[in-house]
Amino acid sequence: MVREWDPGTASSAEIASLLDTLNAVLAVDLPRDPPWRESSLREYLSEVMPGERRISWVAQAEPAAGGAPGPILGQVNVLLLGDIGVLEVLVHPSRRRGGLGRDLVLVAARRAYQEGFQSIGVEVVGDTPAVAFYESLGFSKEYVETRSVLDLSAVDWAELSEMAAGIGAGYHLEFCPGGPPDDLIDAYARAKAEVRDVDDGELRPSSYDPQRLRDSLDCLHRRGMKPYIVLALHEQTGEVAGLTEVVVPAQHPTRADQYDTIVVQDHRGYGIDRAIKARMLLELRSAEPRLTEVQTWNAQANEAMLKVNAELGYRADREWCEYSVDVAELVHRLDAGR
Ligand SMILES: CC(C)(COP(=O)(O)OP(=O)(O)OC[C@H]1O[C@@H](n2cnc3c(N)ncnc32)[C@H](O)[C@@H]1OP(=O)(O)O)[C@@H](O)C(=O)NCCC(=O)NCCS
Numbered sequence: 001m002v003r004e005w006d007p008g009t010a011s012s013a014e015i016a017s018l019l020d021t022l023n024a025v026l027a028v029d030l031p032r033d034p035p036w037r038e039s040s041l042r043e044y045l046s047e048v049m050p051g052e053r054r055i056s057w058v059a060q061a062e063p064a065a066g067g068a069p070g071p072i073l074g075q076v077n078v079l080l081l082g083d084i085g086v087l088e089v090l091v092h093p094s095r096r097r098g099g100l101g102r103d104l105v106l107v108a109a110r111r112a113y114q115e116g117f118q119s120i121g122v123e124v125v126g127d128t129p130a131v132a133f134y135e136s137l138g139f140s141k142e143y144v145e146t147r148s149v150l151d152l153s154a155v156d157w158a159e160l161s162e163m164a165a166g167i168g169a170g171y172h173l174e175f176c177p178g179g180p181p182d183d184l185i186d187a188y189a190r191a192k193a194e195v196r197d198v199d200d201g202e203l204r205p206s207s208y209d210p211q212r213l214r215d216s217l218d219c220l221h222r223r224g225m226k227p228y229i230v231l232a233l234h235e236q237t238g239e240v241a242g243l244t245e246v247v248v249p250a251q252h253p254t255r256a257d258q259y260d261t262i263v264v265q266d267h268r269g270y271g272i273d274r275a276i277k278a279r280m281l282l283e284l285r286s287a288e289p290r291l292t293e294v295q296t297w298n299a300q301a302n303e304a305m306l307k308v309n310a311e312l313g314y315r316a317d318r319e320w321c322e323y324s325v326d327v328a329e330l331v332h333r334l335d336a337g338r
Helices: 012-029 041-046 100-114 129-136 157-165 182-194 210-222 272-287 303-312 327-336
Strands: 002-005 053-060 072-081 084-091 119-125 140-151 171-177 225-234 240-249 255-263 293-299 315-326
Touching: 002 100, 012 041, 012 053, 012 072, 012 084, 041 053, 053 100, 072 100, 084 100, 100 119, 100 327, 119 129, 119 327, 129 315, 140 303, 157 272, 157 303, 171 272, 182 210, 182 240, 182 255, 210 225, 225 272, 240 272, 255 272, 272 303, 293 303, 315 327
Parallel strands: 084 119, 255 293
Antiparallel strands: 002 053, 053 072, 072 084, 119 315, 140 293, 140 315, 171 225, 225 240, 240 255
């Protein structure tokens, strides 16, 4: 049975059941990824940025003989932001290839269609059944990134200290756990805005103006995701010359996510990229002692970033693709196949 579902008011048993399904999915599709924990999972699923909505549905097994609710075997949610819908679908491995994935996509696609959305996108992990699934539904590949993972136990910390110190004169680094300090928010947003069209095209949404940046930091905190930032400050002007962002999610606190790394055009060529990333890892070592890995996503064309990541010890893991589809065509195709 597929029904609309609000993670904000769902019972704890349902949240725990969804977690079991998510971890069963990870165990077969991404066996090297750490299993998720329940910590802040409800908030992770329910909190959104101002102006965004996430609508969810679950597929739940029939109640057991004693009347206890059945387990959650699948889930879909669509995040509606601006004029884009972003889809996420999960089906328990024991229930796959029975048409449940298709049913879940249909319910979300119908809603996106009713709400006037023209296209939906989805992140698809390479080498998993999701590739054939979305291609069978008519989604097409728009963009490919590579996910890389850094194993902190293999890091040469002495070499990293040298990298962190290897920055041109006239700059200094600042570590900001929790987010940029308030007096640097404007300069921080300017640095992000300047490179938005130029740089690496990473999948993570960026924040370009100070208010949006504050909202996005608030949203991260509410979802149980702790941001850490290292800034390179240009001493003469006080401008943010470079920044790197890592988030440690309560749901998988042993593996952090590297978000944006930006070096502003005028400040390139001074070793800032390498230094800020190295300093971040050194700081995380003491701030987050449970951390064992960091993962990052890069466009395959971004050779400069890939080179620095390789020097730091990141190893390419998988393709991470963005697919999209026209909503009306998707609804039509799925309805016709029923
Ligand atoms: C992708 C996923 C949702 C598919 O769910 P499902 O219930 O098995 O999908 P369906 O049964 O509706 O399949 C629909 C069609 O997709 C295609 N398909 C699905 N899985 C496939 C596979 N393993 N190989 C080839 N084709 C496949 C087939 O054409 C299938 O139709 P058919 O069974 O009539 O041939 C499921 O595998 C899943 O949850 N994957 C994890 C997704 C995810 O987000 N992971 C993130 C962490 S890895």
